[in-house]
Amino acid sequence: MSTATTTKSLNDADLSLEAPKTEDLAALLVSRERPPRPSALSASITFGWRAMLKIKHVPEQLFDVTAFPIMMVLMYTYLFGGALAGSTEEYIQFLLPGILTMSVVMITMYTGVAVNTDITKGVFDRFRTLPIWRPAPMVGYLLGDVIRYLLASLVMLTVGMIIGYRPDGGIGGVLLGVLVLLVFAFSFSWVWTMFGLLLRSEKSVMGVSMMVIFPLTFLSNVFVDPKTMPGWLQAFVNNSPVTHVATAVRDLMAGEWPAADIAWSLGWSALFVVIFGSLTMRLYNRK
Template sequence: MSTTTTKTELEDVALAAPDAERLSALLVGLDRPPRPSALSASLTFGWRAMLKIKHVPEQLFDVTAFPIMLVLMYTYLFGGALAGSTQEYIQFLLPGILVMSVVMITMYTGIAVNTDIAKGVFDRFRTLPIWRPAPMVGYLLGDVLRYLLASVVMLTVGMIIGFRPEGGVLGVLAGVALLLVFSFAFSWIWTMFGLMLRTEKSVMGVSMMVIFPLTFLSNVFVLPSTMPGWLQAFVNNSPITHLVSAVRGLMAGDWPVADLAWSLGWAGVIMLVFGAVTMRLYNRK
């Protein structure tokens, strides 16, 4: 029996020899697969973010149910008191609450980054021969689709309850495009926190401490002229205020050049500063 077993093993080795030779030739060959470009690697990681949503669809709660709740709650809660009717207030509120909702959900980028770090996934990414920022850019590209979905949901609900943008389709598309550009840049702040802090709860806590004052102390719900003078100084220079004014103006059919310039300028500065800090932390972590 032992002789038969040994003979069988030798035959298996002989049959596997050609495959082993081909594998050895492949491993020692001079031709290597081309290195993926920065765009290709970033899009691949963006697709990875989309696949995570596919397998865990509950992640879409914050871009579907949450925006609907905000639109309905603030419209019918404040509409009569602030504007005399919900129909008038929704024209003022919807662009602002759209900005507020999308900016608030940008913090989930940092939470996702922190979760992957805790699981050791980023250690694998660092060993790959790819463009270094690709995993981070991929996260943000994947989240842009979430921001777009939230915008569509809120605009649909707004149209149902009476929102009528005077800027038409072009004005709405321009406002949403500006919001997506700003949100992409703003998300770099949370990637930095995702790398700095130890747990996802810490990332969420710090994010809330930053986002809530920044969004509520703005012109989302009321005009800054109704606020105390010392508060107006902060609100009028807030990046969220400039963004809300720009989106509101575009959807109303205007082209607020100053607010557009401020919004794009803030987006550029945020991405430049926090993008550099994020990549420095990523390379050192």
């Protein structure tokens, strides 16, 4: 008897609750303002901050912008200084801007590795569903890496000053030189974002990057004056983008104004962004 009474009361209670009408639900949703869509700048900065947080949780990633630059400066200065310039004090004046350019350019390849890692983990599938500016994840990677390039530059300049480097251009010349280098590194990183999307694994990205970076950086004026090279090699070295950037950085830090090399450096930077940036976004949209 009690069971029947209870069941009847529950049924009466269910009947008393009216189902919400579609009009009421629509009015409730429409009445609230939707949050504004993030701008291209804010979305890019957010993804750049994400790259910084990854370094916070895995600080070993800073090895390539701290220990590696220190090793490069000390090794090449004391290995080649006496043989090429007669003393390490003389050679460091020529070497430091060049080895600074070489180290930062080599670090750019880790952008492609980071992109490829996120693809294999499926993170990019989530990025593609977000209502954000489509290139924001890529630009965020590059913005985060600019901080890494800046840190590597500070480390190398500090070590260079300790062992005898003295820039005649003062603080202004050093800042301008680093600025030109950062602009070029940001643009050159688009090459590796393309490879990060195109290749299947991190090892493939690393292998291709080494094949491109080593000839490009060593066949330049980073270590020696191209005038001592054979004529056919000078033709390549004098037109290399790394040579133009290294010369611009070296002369700016020396207190000069290499207008031609600065123009070449910025021109190469624009070319990398236009070509490889476009290819990167095409792959990103199709992949």
